[in-house]
Amino acid sequence: MVIKKKTTIKDIANVLNISAAAVSKALHNDSRISEKTKKAVKQVAENLNYQPNHLASALRSGKSKLVGVIVPRTNSNFFSSVIQNIEEILNKEGYNIIITQSNESYKKECASIDALLFTQVDGIIASMANETVNLDHFEKIKAKGIPLIMFDRGENDLNVDYVGIDDYYSSHLIVNHLVEQGCKRIAHIGGFKHTRIFNNRIRGYVDALQKHNLPLDKELLLESNLTIEDGRQKMLQLLALNKRPDAVYVAGDYAALGALQVLNETNINIPNEIALVGFGNEPFTGMVTPTISSIHQFSEEIGKKAAETFLSYVDKETIKQTLNKIILNAELIVRESSKRI
Numbered sequence: 001m002v003i004k005k006k007t008t009i010k011d012i013a014n015v016l017n018i019s020a021a022a023v024s025k026a027l028h029n030d031s032r033i034s035e036k037t038k039k040a041v042k043q044v045a046e047n048l049n050y051q052p053n054h055l056a057s058a059l060r061s062g063k064s065k066l067v068g069v070i071v072p073r074t075n076s077n078f079f080s081s082v083i084q085n086i087e088e089i090l091n092k093e094g095y096n097i098i099i100t101q102s103n104e105s106y107k108k109e110c111a112s113i114d115a116l117l118f119t120q121v122d123g124i125i126a127s128m129a130n131e132t133v134n135l136d137h138f139e140k141i142k143a144k145g146i147p148l149i150m151f152d153r154g155e156n157d158l159n160v161d162y163v164g165i166d167d168y169y170s171s172h173l174i175v176n177h178l179v180e181q182g183c184k185r186i187a188h189i190g191g192f193k194h195t196r197i198f199n200n201r202i203r204g205y206v207d208a209l210q211k212h213n214l215p216l217d218k219e220l221l222l223e224s225n226l227t228i229e230d231g232r233q234k235m236l237q238l239l240a241l242n243k244r245p246d247a248v249y250v251a252g253d254y255a256a257l258g259a260l261q262v263l264n265e266t267n268i269n270i271p272n273e274i275a276l277v278g279f280g281n282e283p284f285t286g287m288v289t290p291t292i293s294s295i296h297q298f299s300e301e302i303g304k305k306a307a308e309t310f311l312s313y314v315d316k317e318t319i320k321q322t323l324n325k326i327i328l329n330a331e332l333i334v335r336e337s338s339k340r341i
Helices: 009-016 020-027 035-047 053-062 077-092 106-118 136-143 167-180 196-211 226-238 255-265 297-311
Strands: 066-071 098-103 122-124 148-151 161-165 186-190 219-221 247-249 275-280 291-297 324-328 330-334
Touching: 009 020, 009 186, 020 035, 053 167, 066 077, 066 106, 077 098, 077 297, 098 106, 106 136, 122 275, 122 297, 136 148, 136 297, 148 291, 148 297, 161 167, 167 186, 167 196, 167 275, 167 291, 167 330, 186 226, 186 255, 196 219, 196 226, 219 226, 226 255, 255 275, 297 324
Parallel strands: 066 098, 066 122, 122 148, 148 161, 161 324, 186 219, 186 247, 247 275, 275 291
Antiparallel strands: 291 330
16 A cells, blocks of 8 residues: 655755745745745645645644534534534634534533644634533633633533523513414423523523413423434323323424424324424425424524634633623514414
């Protein structure tokens, strides 16, 4: 097996018969190097398929121009949209991003952070995994003086910048809408309450029921990972109750899709027998039958704000973060699954 040797600055220097230092300066657009030499260096670098060593460069300069982005999963339109908008803003300022996904695993999230720190990233923008309770791995980022920006899922105890929507208010929007449709026994398939955003959605649900003088029935409040399969299982659990709900508010669209599948399979009339509302406004919510009402989270704005918040730390010699929240209003998109005629 022939192992292809990686092209170095010395290889480029040998071709042009100039010093390695001159090549390095030319690649970094140093004003002391002539335009003719810069052009020649860049042409040879391209011919030899030269790839700069970002890690070595970061160690020399203290800046890698790389930002780590950690998301629970990339198959969600919400997270992919946030990533796209983070990248768009950061690319304009000369930064590239490294994307990792935790798959909702605490262990994988820890490994991602270790890998990003080893790569000498200049900052990390993250949304926490469902499994995460211990925050030590995030504290490790802060201890190294690297800006940490949380979005969608973050914890106040970290005392860092956070960008997201008003999850508590979103639950009020949903319950208010369902009550207006005549629903009186509203169930909630939520995320795990140890995660702040899902706890806020649960609190909003409970308080909204109280506001409308509706009883809180503990068997109607279920926690899950909010996968499609979770949505199916929890919906079957609700249908097995002696007194079924007449509406179900699901804290994630994928779980809402699972719930919808079960309702369709059991020939339950949606929304007249059971109304359904999801969360996240994934594209499929407008394509299934019936279409699913859902909360729009303004992912584009969240991505842009998260990137801009990171950039606000770029020129600071010392990084001292405090809890700084950017909270955006959410919007309920009403569709067939919850609109009773």
